[in-house]
Amino acid sequence: MSAEPSPQSPWQAATITRIERRTPRVTSFWFRPSRPFARLAGQHVDVRLTAPDGYQARRSYSIASAPDTGGVELAIERLDDGEVSPFFHDVAAVGDEIELRGPLGGHFIWEESDGGPILLVGGGSGVVPLMAMVRHRTLRNKAVPVALVFSARVWDEVIFRDELIGLDDRRDGFDLVLTLTREPARRPSDYSRRVDARMMAQAIERLPKAPRLALCLRLERLRLGRRRCPDRRRRSGGDYPHRALWSLTEAR
Numbered sequence: 053m054s055a056e057p058s059p060q061s062p063w064q065a066a067t068i069t070r071i072e073r074r075t076p077r078v079t080s081f082w083f084r085p086s087r088p089f090a091r092l093a094g095q096h097v098d099v100r101l102t103a104p105d106g107y108q109a110r111r112s113y114s115i116a117s118a119p120d121t122g123g124v125e126l127a128i129e130r131l132d133d134g135e136v137s138p139f140f141h142d143v144a145a146v147g148d149e150i151e152l153r154g155p156l157g158g159h160f161i162w163e164e165s166d167g168g169p170i171l172l173v174g175g176g177s178g179v180v181p182l183m184a185m186v187r188h189r190t191l192r193n194k195a196v197p198v199a200l201v202f203s204a205r206v207w208d209e210v211i212f213r214d215e216l217i218g219l220d221d222r223r224d225g226f227d228l229v230l231t232l233t234r235e236p237a238r239r240p241s242d243y244s245r246r247v248d249a250r251m252m253a254q255a256i257e258r259l260p261k262a263p264r265l266a267l268c269l270r271l272e273r274l275r276l277g278r279r280r281c282p283d284r285r286r287r288s289g290g291d292y293p294h295r296a297l298w299s300l301t302e303a304r
């Protein structure tokens with residue numbers, strides 16, 4: 053599924069400048085657009101591939117890099133029977149040019165002016181737009197308390213793992229709650245089960261006060277119902293808006 057592009061985001065050429073393996077199934081690709089564009093944390097781009105016979109395939113990918121940084125990082129999970137993601141994993145190389153357009157999506161975003169505390173909840177590659185928010189907060193306003201509840205099957209599939217743990221270790225108001233669904237937890241504060249209401253409530257309790265905003269995605273996979281994300285009536289003591297990216301779940 054691709055969001056409708058705004059008139060300001062026509063297709064343009066973008067060059068792959070760097071490729072880095074994140075996990076066995078997820079690799080980051082950095083792009084240099086021919087016409088650099090401003091963006092917000094949480095937005096995505098569409099990429100378009102064109103075969104020699106003219107056949108085209110388009111897919112959407114969230115931007116992982118913080119808005120203020122150069123280049124556009126996309127973290128792409130390989131689906132073995134997919135069309136576009138295996139191309140990136142098996143064929144794409146530094147120096148290649150593809151087409152992209154963006155930024156797209158104006159709802160699932162966090163801006164500095166939104167303030168905090170914020171609760172972020174995601175699983176698997178659903179963490180990508182949340183990573184842009186975490187990085188943005190680190191660069192722009194560390195005073196905003198953030199709890200990231202991140203679910204992965206196993207330790208080796210935790211995307212951005214070293215960076216996230218490094219940020220958590222700073223104890224500067226960013227709190228990483230990792231939960232592994234198919235392995236024991238590795239850190240004392242982490243979990244080894246699917247995200248559930250109790251885990252969410254405990255993450256909220258670790259924030260200095262109830263979240264001002266919660267951003268959650270890939271919830272069906274996490275087995276959380278709409279009513280439970282965020283679980284705002286239990287224990288948090290507050291009432292706050294949330295933004296949820298349902299289309300991501302539907303599209304995957």
Ligand SMILES: Cc1cc2nc3c(=O)[nH]c(=O)nc-3n(C[C@H](O)[C@H](O)[C@H](O)COP(=O)(O)OP(=O)(O)OC[C@H]3O[C@@H](n4cnc5c(N)ncnc54)[C@H](O)[C@@H]3O)c2cc1C
Nearest residue numbers: 053111112113114127128129133134135136137177180303
């Ligand atoms: C806003 C947004 C942001 C996204 N961000 C990211 C991101 O950051 N990282 C990321 O990895 N992905 C992201 N995605 C998902 C991404 O757009 C692609 O859907 C994903 O990469 C799979 O594309 P593909 O071409 O490899 O697979 P596809 O060819 O689209 O296939 C996907 C799956 O559907 C099955 N399938 C295909 N056609 C059919 C059919 N006719 N009938 C039944 N099954 C079929 C395939 O077998 C495969 O399992 C995002 C999606 C959206 C909408």
